[in-house]
Structures are given as structure tokens and as C-alpha cells.
Amino acid sequence: MEKFNVDLQPVGRRVSVPAGESLLSAAQAAGIALIAICGGEGLCQECRVRLISGKLTPLTLVEEDSLEPADLKNGFRLACQASPLSDVKIEIPPESLTASQRLQVDGQEEAVELDPQVIPVEVTLPPPSLADLRDDLSRLREGLVSLDHFTLSIGLPVLVQFSERMRSQSWQGRLAMGRDGQVVSVLPSSLPLFGFAVDVGTTKLAAYLVNLEDGVISGRQGAMNPQIGYGEDVVSRIAYANQGESHRHTLQTRLVETLNNLLADLCAVARVTQGQVVDAVVVGNTAMHHLFAGLSVRQLGQAPYVPALTEAVVLPASQVGLALAPGANVYLPPNIAGYVGADHVSMLLATHAWEMPGVTLALDIGTNTEICLSTGERLLCCSCASGPAFEGAHIQAGMRAAPGAIERVQTIQGSLQLSTIDGQPPVGLCGSGILDVVAELLANGVIDVRGVFHKNAEGVVSTERGGAYLLVPAQKSGHHTDILVTRKDVNEIQLAKAAIRAGVEILLIEAGLKAQDIEHFIVAGAFGTYLYLPSAVRIGMFPDLPHERFHQVGNAAGIGACQMLVSRTRRAMATEILKRMEYIELTTHPQFSDTFVDMMALKRN
């Protein structure tokens, strides 16, 4: 039987399948789990993929009916409906993958002009002799004069490395040099230079090893932020840090230990020595930034919540404990405000949201959701307290995205269908699952716009704490107890969505615009990338805009950090963003309270 190669990107798997096999089966054969709630019937539209090259069977009627015209134009297909007619290359968007196959380190990359802060300089120096008794430093300084590097500076640890390395390398070597003439590392000739980029999230860390000479990300790895043990969210972590100097120190060292482990793993996989890692960029929200840099966070816990500093800083890596090359520095991009940090700046850089023509709104959903509105002339931003509901906290059956978490819920042919992470029996709901449930209960008339259960609706049961919806009965759940969605759960989602949408509306009011004026709606971050957009629109968390105006971009903050590693222009842009940004404080905004109350209603608007 004829066979075709299916190249699945960006995961980079290839599989050969017999003619007639669907792309869904091909992905399954390659060990890639696409979300397929309807079991491949063409009813759920979860298995969207995009054809990059090659030929597929013609569009089915189901695809013509269910895919948006813009998606069809861009080559999107339903994997369960399309089969290869030749060798094909297919792109799988992150929202079509089950959570277990997604990394919070993924984001949309782009080639950036290479202009790193640290560059290689090959040197060959005359060895000392009885006729040439110059000391090592003078020998280097005079050797570099001919290379036009006349403002040489070298710290003692690098000088130690220099004396030893140059002798063992017959006075030939490669210096990693900062543009300001600072020697960062001494390496064997031709060894490439790397940088370390990190997005320090309150919950998760995303780390990247980047080749500074070609800009390619050589490795990426995620880990939990070890500070979680000292406080789940920013507020409790600040409270812990404020209990004393030693507590703040603990948070700093625990974080840096984990970053050093991530770096060691990335280096081992890429066969790179830590001496080759000559620069770093660390982004995070303002509290994470301050804790990493060893700054006080006391003022971030008290009104008016001002940061210790907003401007970009460069710190010696050794001062913060990062195990890079002996003279390496760490660049921390600017923060905007106490609750709008360098991670937001980095996201704006990577997505170009700050410089796009027209009206662009970009947000990153978390316990605090940072929102930026670019009108083409003005840049405005705010932070809203959206709470931890979308991380599964404060939800009765809530959990993080882990095996058995319900991550997608849809009504198919009149009944709710669930998709769980790794296809395990359901044990709870992660953020995207609880968002979907509320949207489906609303669409099915089980709850009203106030979030109140209709007593007589199918599936509504009464519990000690009032009405609830029985999502999974005990006999079908992974822990043999009912999975319920309570009135309080619905209310938590209402509070979160009202906070986010009110933030969006206040920025629009400040700019004299309406939601319909938004031409690009960029949703960044792990949760934002995997949430089901129609659910967010249905409950009014996002404005009711045409589908093609939304862009789910993954961990753009991490990608922005990688860009700032290889480009000084991007660093300058980060400072430009800080200068242009108008921060809007929501808590004192005269229209915030009323807007927030209005936005509590669960309805498309």
C-alpha cells in the first residue's frame, strides 16, 4: 500500500502512514496527543492543524461548516477529517495539543538581528620569555590594543582563568568580551558563546540556552518555581519575605539554586561548558525581579505598591549566585510598576504589541493579569487582581494541569464531553476546564447570567452548601468521588473574568476607544495559550471580536528574554517601552468599581 511521510511541526516528529489514514491517526502513531473530544467525528473542532506543504484530501463538508473562513484561507484543517495525498508538513498549534504535551517554554520565535552584548575576540599573544617579562595583564592589554579594544577591564576571577588557560592553550584563545571592554571568559579558540534567558514566573520557570553567535535557541527547559513552598502567590511570598532578612535570602537562594540546576541540565544536553555561558537575561514580574536581585519587596506589599526600581539593571552574575562564566553579567529589563514587571515588557517586545500600527491589546493572564493597550500613538497598561482560579485554586475540584485534570469541556450532540490530560480518568479541573464548564453551563441554560443554577436543570444537584452541577459521577471519576461544580466555583470565575474584562474596558475608556476598535487581541502566557477562545468570549471575559483578531502566542515573555540576549537593539526597545508606557492604577480609577460590577454578568459582549 502507498505510504506518505507526515512531518509534524514544531514538535519535529515524522511518521510514515498508509494512504487514507487521517492526520489525527498519523499524530497518534507519532506519539503526539491531539485533543479529540468527539473521538474524530468532526464535531468538536479541537484537532485543528495547519498544512505547511504537500497535499491533503479535499475539505469535507464538516470542515467547510465548522472552520472560520480566515482559518480556511490560512490552511487550517481538522486533523480527523484530512488525510495526506502526498508527503506533507503539518503545523500543530499549541491549543490543539493535550496539556501533557505542552511546555510552558514554547513561544513563537522570530529571527532577530544579531547584536549581542558579549562578542568573541580571537587572540594570539606572544608567550613570556626572558626577553619579554611583561605580566599577563599587560600582555593582554597590549595585545588587544592592536584589536582596538582599548578600554579593557578584567575582574580577578577572569584574570585567574586567563593566566591558566592561555598557558595551557599556547597563548591562543577566544575571549568573550562585553562591548564595554570587559573580559567575561577565556575559552579555547572557536568555542561558541552562549547566553542564558529565564522567565521567572510566580509558579513556573522557563529557561533557555541561546547561541549568541547565530541566535538559535539550543535548549529549553521548564521547572516549578521552588519559592512556591513559601507562598503560592505573589502576595503570600512578599509576606514571607517581609518576615525577615533571612526569609528574603531563602527565597533568593532557592530560586537561584533551581536556575543553576536548569542551566547545568541545558548545558549538559547541548554539550556546552558553563564557561561558555557568558551573558544572561532574567525577566519576571516585579516581585520575582526584586527577589531575584536581592531587593526589598516590603514596599510591593503596601499601598501605593511602588517598586524599588523600574529602570533596567546589569548585575554581576556572581553577585546573585548564577553559575555562569566568571565575568558574566545578568541583564534585568525594566519594570513598569509594582504589579507590571519586566516579563510584561518582554512579552510586548516579542509580540511587537507595543509598536504595531492600529489598536492592539495584549494580556498575560495569571493571578495578576497585566494588560497593555497600544493605540498606535499611546501605550497604556494596568494590572488587575484576577486571582488564582485559572490555576485551579479556590475551585472545589480545581487542580493544576496534571494527568487526570479535565482540560476541555464541550457540548456535543446535547451532552457534555470531557477531555482529560493524558486521557486519564478525571480527578479535577484545571483552568481551561473550569472556564469551559462555566461557558457550557451558561450556553445550556444550567446557570443564568448571574451564575445562579436553575434548580430544575439536568445535572443540578443539591449539596450541603447549595446547588451544584454534577460534572462527573463518582463511578466515572479517577478518585471515586463526585466531581462537582459549585455556585462558589462559578462565582470565582465571574470575579476573575470581571477583573480582566474591567481592566480591558478601563484602558479602552482612557484611550477613548471601544472594544470593537481592537484590531489585534494578543493572549500570552501558559493559561492564555491553551484556553478555548470561544469559552472566554461566551462568558464575556474577552470582547466579542472576530476570531481572526485573536492571537494566542505562548510564552512570549521567555522569547522576549532570548531576543534581549542576542540583540542590544531589543534592550534599547525595552527601555523605550518603559519611557512611553502610561500606567493606569485601577484601584483608584473612578470608573473601575462600576465597570467591574457590570462585568460580573456572564454574557457575550
Ligand code: FES
Ligand atoms: S477530533 Fe476532530 S473535530 Fe473532534
